[in-house]
Amino acid sequence: MCDDRSVVASIDSALLSAAQAGDSDAFAAVVDPFQGELHAYCYRMLGSVHDADDAVQETLVRAWRAFDRFEPRGSMRAWLYRIATNRCLSILNGRGRRELPADLERIAGGDTEISWLEPYTDERLGPEQRTVARESIELSFVAAVQRLTGRQRAVLLLREVLGFTAREVADQLDTTVAAVNSALQRARAVLDPGLPTATQQATMRQMGDTAVRDLARRYAQAWEAADVDTIVSMLVEDARYSMPPVPTWFTGRKAICDFLLSGPLTCGWRFVATEANSQLAFGTYRWDSDHAAYRPCGLDVLTLRRDGIAEVVSFLEADFAAHGLPPSLPN
Template structure:
């Protein structure tokens, strides 16, 4: 609940009423008008907060708090350009930075080389259902690449290693295409400081996330090849065919299962794990998408319930037509990814 004891309901769709009219009504205390004013920005604000925080639940809290705070302080909003969007991003950025500060810097590994702990594992990220990256106009080629990668697991994991300010600057400049002057206003700093933070953030992310974009990998494969790869992978698990699963992995593939702290490096390490896990159970796999990547809802047979029940959301990183990494989120919320709560066959 907000400080005023009231939480404004935010609809998913705009009402079609002109923004100035909605703003006037909202300032007069019309909560429905306010909901229609900010509702169209809900998804992009949520995706932004997820990139900042690495957690869908934290993003939920940050966005709701943003709307509550905006509602309570709407009388102080200065409508300079006919858009409430920059003001909401300023509030959302402040909320995200506060959450980061309160929870403290996450424990990170000292060794970030390819032989070190997987980034996704060590920063405890959660998966995210596919969302558009935001506006695409006026971006440099470098910024366009970053925007395409902006929800991929490895990229979001790399962001968690930046300072909070660098984190926000990179997202606002390269993902959301805000001018440096606007970012400086949002963060209460100067344009030179923004430009400096952006360069440092770009260098750090390039070092931590040097792998090819999954967006480009999937685009190169094409829809038909993606469907066939997904079919073969699911069929191998459902047939308890460990040899085929292993053959679909790269030699240096990785397998991790957040929130468990164990991971496996390379085919030779993954095979024994798969022999134990795959052959012990009956499986069903349903393809979906998460973080711009191929993913599967995985289900285990449960005799007591006479159904297949959720086991984890597997997010795959591809290299060509092979699987370079599997991150199996054991506590993923299946409905968020349009996956059923159970399967009967």
């Protein structure tokens, strides 16, 4: 949780007054400390980086227009989240049904209005937020949140991820504390069955940097050597492999092995390790003879357990530049 009291206390009163008087540079300086966490919140709400971009931009526009009415003795963080929440709910209300990619729909449920998930670059979070937000930005959590109604998502995230009180959330949603508590109970009931248990899933932090680096090295080397036996040996028995937006996925070592041999491993590959959604990820590059270079193919986000790789989600339309990955690799 990020307590904004220390942030607001550090804002010079003259700067705040200038912002409320219409100084756009002063306003930018005042709201800048909150932009990273606001964007992560909108991403969790919407499942889309691009929609989160739009939501944050609109939030800041609306905050700027109303900033002369902000009460300095109040919570700026809560005020900004109120605006951001309203914008996210408007976006969700305006959406038609959009399916989740491949096997992630298993987590999010097939009978709800859910959006295409997109990978999230950790660079959007500041160092402090990366530590606080680690589990709540992982793909399995974000996918599971998409099962909830818009207001249930907001209540769950505002209360349990961001640490607002029930009274603060009630004020943000123009409702009662009783309604907030009821929505939180319903959200927990829907969400809990869809999430892996602590004993099923080991985060990178639990494994340790050395173990993760070793796994990343071995996995990349196996792909680059077309060593299907090593790749498959690193998977858990019930591992899953999907490639959004392609509506196809594979479950279990044999199915994944057959798929890899039928196509992917007939090509040349280079893998560049990175992180996305606070998980181990790889920018994958496939040999392109027309360009005589390895060209971007997908951003593979891995879910790790202590006994191996539990899931690979290969985002075929990921923005490599946004994840700090080069546009191509030489031979």
